[in-house]
Amino acid sequence: MSYSKSKNAIQDWALGERPREKWLKGGPKGLSDAEVLAIILGSGQRGESAVDMARRLLQNVNYQLDTLGKYSVQELQQFSGIGPAKAISILAALELGRRRQAVDLSQKPQIRSSADAYKILSDCLQDLQHEEFWIILLNRANRVIGLERISIGGVSGTLVDAKIVFRKAIGYSASSIILGHNHPSGSLVSSQADRHLTQKIVEAGKLMDVSVLDHLILTNTHYHSMADAGEMTSKL
Numbered sequence: 001m002s003y004s005k006s007k008n009a010i011q012d013w014a015l016g017e018r019p020r021e022k023w024l025k026g027g028p029k030g031l032s033d034a035e036v037l038a039i040i041l042g043s044g045q046r047g048e049s050a051v052d053m054a055r056r057l058l059q060n061v062n063y064q065l066d067t068l069g070k071y072s073v074q075e076l077q078q079f080s081g082i083g084p085a086k087a088i089s090i091l092a093a094l095e096l097g098r099r100r101q102a103v104d105l106s107q108k109p110q111i112r113s114s115a116d117a118y119k120i121l122s123d124c125l126q127d128l129q130h131e132e133f134w135i136i137l138l139n140r141a142n143r144v145i146g147l148e149r150i151s152i153g154g155v156s157g158t159l160v161d162a163k164i165v166f167r168k169a170i171g172y173s174a175s176s177i178i179l180g181h182n183h184p185s186g187s188l189v190s191s192q193a194d195r196h197l198t199q200k201i202v203e204a205g206k207l208m209d210v211s212v213l214d215h216l217i218l219t220n221t222h223y224h225s226m227a228d229a230g231e232m233t234s235k236l
Contacts, residue, residue, distance in 0.1 A: 019051065033065065034058055040093050045081035053081050057090075066220040069094040069127045098126060108143040111136065114214055114225035117178045120147065125182040125218045131158040133181040135165060137174040138213070146172045155184055160197055162204050169210045176211035183217055188224040190217055190231060198232055 019035040028036065037054035044050040057079060061067040068090070076087035111117050117136060124134050124147070131153040137146035148168045151158045158181065169177050179201065181194075190198075198215045205212045214227035226232050 033063065037090070040089050041086050042089070048081065057082075065094070066127060069098075070129060098123060108139075108145065111138060111142045111144065111178065111213075114216060114223070114228050117180065117214060117216055117225075118218065118223045120144065121178075121180040121216055121218055122223070124149070125180065126220055128182055129184050130154055131181055131184065133158050133160050133179070135168060136178040136180070137169060137172045138176045138178070139173075140175045142176070142213075145174060157193070160201075162201050165201060166204060166208050166210060169205075169208070174210060176213050177205070178213050179215040180218060181216075183219055186219045188217055188219060188222055190215075190224060190226055190229075195226070195231060198226060202232060 019031055019039050022031055022035065023039070034051055034054040037057065038044075038050035041050045041053060044053045048056075057068065060079070061071075071087075071091070073084060073087045073091065076082050076090060077084065082090075109116070109120070111120075120136055121134060125132060133150045133153075135148055135150060136144055137148065139145050146168070150164055150168070151160050153159060165177070165179075168174075179198065194215070194217065198212070202212045212232070214225055215232065216226070217224040
């Protein structure tokens with residue numbers, strides 16, 4: 001029995017169609033997500049090339065790489081042809097991508113907008129399937145002097161103790177803070193509980209002489225700034 005080209009091993013393809021050779025000849029921009037993922041996989045299985053396997057994986061996550069990054073090693077192994085080595089290789093590549101985007105806080109980046117705050121918080125909150133609450137701590141020049149996780153919760157919420165927030169702020173001698181938490185559901189709408197908590201921390205900050213500049217709600221790809229939306233009194 002003979003297979004069509006899509007079912008052959010990549011080694012049997014014409015040189016110009018192999019992902020690695022295409023990368024060497026024209027760079028990564030010319031490769032599809034499936035071809036890049038195929039390079040990570042290294043090989044396919046009987047009757048299925050690495051590219052076809054990659055296409056199948058991406059199809060199962062609606063071609064969303066951020067969704068693929070949420071899978072565990074065990075969950076990836078549920079796909080035919082994916083063993084522990086391939087599963088770890090996929091997740092390791094995605095983790096490296098996240099780390100490359102990570103901000104080096106030793107350089108004390110300056111926060112000029114909610115987008116700047118989002119870049120920092122997204123590295124902490126991306127791909128989580130539970131809620132976490134973090135704060136960015138700033139000096140008088142709005143430069144980052146610290147980044148702290150305050151609480152870890154479940155799928156639909158996390159408890160936040162304002163005393164812990166300001167204990168961290170005082171420990172850093174912070175002049176201001178930015179609040180941030182994620183919504184695993186993908187919703188960017190601030191809830192009544194979100195607004196109540198924000199106002200509670202804003203009022204406590206006035207007593208502690210620590211300004212609360214913003215509260216960001218994050219999903220994997222976007223964010224909502226309560227300051228930009230006029231949902232709190234202090235703005236960046």
